[in-house]
Amino acid sequence: MITVVLGSQWGDEGKGKLVDILSGKMDVCARCAGGNNAGHTIVVPVGPEKVITTYAFHLLPSGIINPKCVGLIGSGVVVHIPSFFAELDALQAQGLDCTNRLFISDRAHLVFDFHQIVDGLKEVELGGSSIGTTKKGIGPAYSGKASRSGLRVHHLFDHEQFAQKFRKIVEGRFKRYGNFEYDTEGEIQRYKALANRLKPFVVDSVVYVHKALSERKNVLVEGANALMLDLDFGTYPFVTSSSTTIGGVCTGLGIPPKMIGHVIGVMKAYTTRVGGGPFPSEQLNDIGVHFQEVGREYGTTTGRRRRCGWLDLVVMKHSCLINGYDSLNLTKLDVLDDLAEIKVGVKYMVNGEELLGFPADLSVLAAVDVSYVSLPGWKSPITSITSFDALPDNCRNYIAFIEDFLGIPIEWVGVGPGRESMLKKEGEVLLK
Numbered sequence: 001m002i003t004v005v006l007g008s009q010w011g012d013e014g015k016g017k018l019v020d021i022l023s024g025k026m027d028v029c030a031r032c033a034g035g036n037n038a039g040h041t042i043v044v045p046v047g048p049e050k051v052i053t054t055y056a057f058h059l060l061p062s063g064i065i066n067p068k069c070v071g072l073i074g075s076g077v078v079v080h081i082p083s084f085f086a087e088l089d090a091l092q093a094q095g096l097d098c099t100n101r102l103f104i105s106d107r108a109h110l111v112f113d114f115h116q117i118v119d120g121l122k123e124v125e126l127g128g129s130s131i132g133t134t135k136k137g138i139g140p141a142y143s144g145k146a147s148r149s150g151l152r153v154h155h156l157f158d159h160e161q162f163a164q165k166f167r168k169i170v171e172g173r174f175k176r177y178g179n180f181e182y183d184t185e186g187e188i189q190r191y192k193a194l195a196n197r198l199k200p201f202v203v204d205s206v207v208y209v210h211k212a213l214s215e216r217k218n219v220l221v222e223g224a225n226a227l228m229l230d231l232d233f234g235t236y237p238f239v240t241s242s243s244t245t246i247g248g249v250c251t252g253l254g255i256p257p258k259m260i261g262h263v264i265g266v267m268k269a270y271t272t273r274v275g276g277g278p279f280p281s282e283q284l285n286d287i288g289v290h291f292q293e294v295g296r297e298y299g300t301t302t303g304r305r306r307r308c309g310w311l312d313l314v315v316m317k318h319s320c321l322i323n324g325y326d327s328l329n330l331t332k333l334d335v336l337d338d339l340a341e342i343k344v345g346v347k348y349m350v351n352g353e354e355l356l357g358f359p360a361d362l363s364v365l366a367a368v369d370v371s372y373v374s375l376p377g378w379k380s381p382i383t384s385i386t387s388f389d390a391l392p393d394n395c396r397n398y399i400a401f402i403e404d405f406l407g408i409p410i411e412w413v414g415v416g417p418g419r420e421s422m423l424k425k426e427g428e429v430l431l432k
Contacts, residue, residue: 001261002219004249005329007226008265008319010273012299012306014331014414015266016040016062019222021422027217029063030072030209032252033242034224035111036083037136044419046095052418053094060087061222064098069220071098074205075107076242076252077224078141079153080116081194104198105205106154114170114182115140121177142241144169153202156195163188206254213259221249227319228273235362238277246323264411265325267316269333269398272297272306278366281309281345295335310372312345313405318358320406327411330399334415339377342398346405347371375401383416388425391415 003022007013020042023029036059044065046053055065059079064071073079088098115137144150149169155162170184212219223244228234230244242248250257270291271281282288291297291308298305319325336342348355348368359365378392385391391399391413399410413423 002213002221002255002259004221004223004246004260004263006223006246006249006263006265006323006325007229007244008267008323008325008328009226009271009312009315010228011226012272012274012297013226013266013268014329015223016042016057017331017414017417017419017422018264018266018329018412019062019220020044020065020419022220023063023066023069025218026063026066026069026220028070028072028209028212028219029061030074030205030219030221030253031059031061031077031224032074032221033076033244033248034240035059035078035136035138035141036080036087037138037225037240042419043417055091055094055096058087059084060091060098060102063220063222064091064102065096067097070101070103072203072205072208073104073108074209074253075105076248077105078109078111078138078145078242079104080111080137081191081198082113083111083136085194085197102201103203103205103208104153104201106152106202107205108153109141109145109150110153110156111137111141112151112166113137113187114173115144117180117182118173118177121180139241153198156191156198159192159195162191162195166191209253209255213255221253223249227323228315230322233318233322235277235365236360238275238362262326263324264327264329265319265323265408266329266331267311267319268331269311269336270295271309271312271315274299274304274306278362279307279309280314280348280365280368280370281312282307283309287339290339291335294338295332310343310345310370311402312370313402314345314348314355314358314370316402316406320408321357325408327409328402328406329412329414330402330410331414333395333399333413334381334383334421336377336398337381337383338379340379342375342377343372344375344401344405345370346373373401383421385415385423386420388413388423391423 005015005019007015040057040062042055061071063069118140119135119137225240225244229240231239273279288308350368375398376394378394380392403410415421
C-alpha cells in the first residue's frame with residue numbers, strides 16, 4: 001500500500017520529520033516531483049551515544065535516513081546530477097550509508113548548469129515582478145520538458161547522441177539569452193564521467209515501484225514543495241514548475257490512484273512562504289518577527305528568511321479540497337507557546353462579500369480582507385510533553401478548532417524539532 005505525505009500550504013511545513021518517522025515501517029520512500037529546490041532538515045540521535053545529528057536533504061528522499069528503507073527518485077523529478085552526488089557524499093560523510101538503497105528513474109529529466117544560469121537571467125528579465133525562485137534551474141528544466149526539448153537520465157548512456165542533443169539545446173539558449181559564459185564541451189565531458197558513476201543507481205522506476213507493490217511492500221511518497229506552489233492550483237505565477245498535488249504523485253511515479261491508501265497533509269500551526277506574491281495573513285509586525293525568530297524560519301536550501309503570518313484556514317480548505325487528505329500533521333505548535341492570543345484566518349472578504357473559495361486572480365487575492373477568529377493561547381512550554389492528552393487545554397482547543405473547521409482529523413502534532421517531539425493522537429488509523 002502507498003502512503004503519501006504532502007505539503008498543504010506554501011512548503012517548509014516540516015514534511016521531512018514525519019517522513020523520517022513513517023519510513024521506519026516502510027520499504028521504499030519515493031520522491032515524485034520537484035528537484036533540489038526542495039529542502040528538509042531532520043534532527044535525529046545517531047549511534048550508540050545518541051549524538052544529535054542534523055541532516056539536510058534537498059533532492060534525495062529523506063526516508064533513507066532509516067537504514068532499511070530504499071530511496072527512489074521518480075520520473076517526475078528533475079535531477080541535477082552534480083548536486084545528487086554532492087548531497088549523497090555529504091550524507092555518507094555524516095555516517096549515513098546509502099549503499100545499494102538509492103535509485104533514480106531512467107525517465108527523470110536532467111537539470112544542467114545552463115538551466116541555473118537561465119533561471120537567474122529570467123528573474124532579471126522579470127525585474128520587480130520576479131517570482132523569487134531558488135535559481136536551481138528547476139523552472140527552465142521543466143520548461144524544456146514541456147517543450148519536448150529536454151534530456152532524460154537514459155540519454156546519458158549514449159554519449160554521442162547526448163553530446164549532439166546537448167549542443168543543440170545550449171545553442172538555443174544562446175540565441176534566446178545571448179552568449180553567456182558557458183563551457184559546452186567541458187560540460188559534455190563532465191557528464192560522460194558522471195554517467196559512469198550514475199549508472200548503478202538507474203532503474204526503470206515504474207517496474208521498480210510496481211514490483212515492490214506486488215510484493216506487498218509499503219511505499220511512502222514524500223511530496224516536495226506544497227499545494228500553494230502547484231503549477232495549476234497555487235498562486236500562479238508565484239509557484240514552482242511541477243505538480244505538487246496528489247495528482248503529481250500518480251504522474252510522477254506512474255501509479256494509479258486506486259493504489260494510494262492514506263494521504264497525510266502537513267501544515268504549520270501558522271503560515272509561511274518564500275518568494276513573491278500576495279500573502280493575505282502575513283504579519284509585518286512583532287508577530288511576524290516572533291514566528292521568524294522562534295520558528296527559525298530560514299530556508300534549508302537557500303537560507304532565505306521566510307515571510308510569516310497567522311494560520312490561514314482558507315488556504316487549508318482549498319488544499320484539503322484538492323488533495324483529499326485523510327489526516328493532518330500539525331507542526332511547530334510550540335512556536336505559539338508564548339502568545340497570549342492566537343488568531344486564525346477563516347474568511348476572505350472583498351467589498352464586504354465573502355469569497356466562496358481561494359481566488360485564481362492575484363489582484364483579487366491582494367485585495368482581500370482576512371476575517372480572523374481569536375483564540376486564547378496556553379502560555380506554557382509544550383516541547384517536553386510526550387502525549388497528546390497532556391497538552392494544555394487551550395492548546396488542544398486550538399487543535400480542535402482546526403479539525404472542526406476543516407473536517408479532517410489531526411493525527412500527528414509536532415511540538416519541537418527532534419524526532420521524539422512528534423505526538424500521535426490515539427485512536428487515529430495511520431494505514432488503511
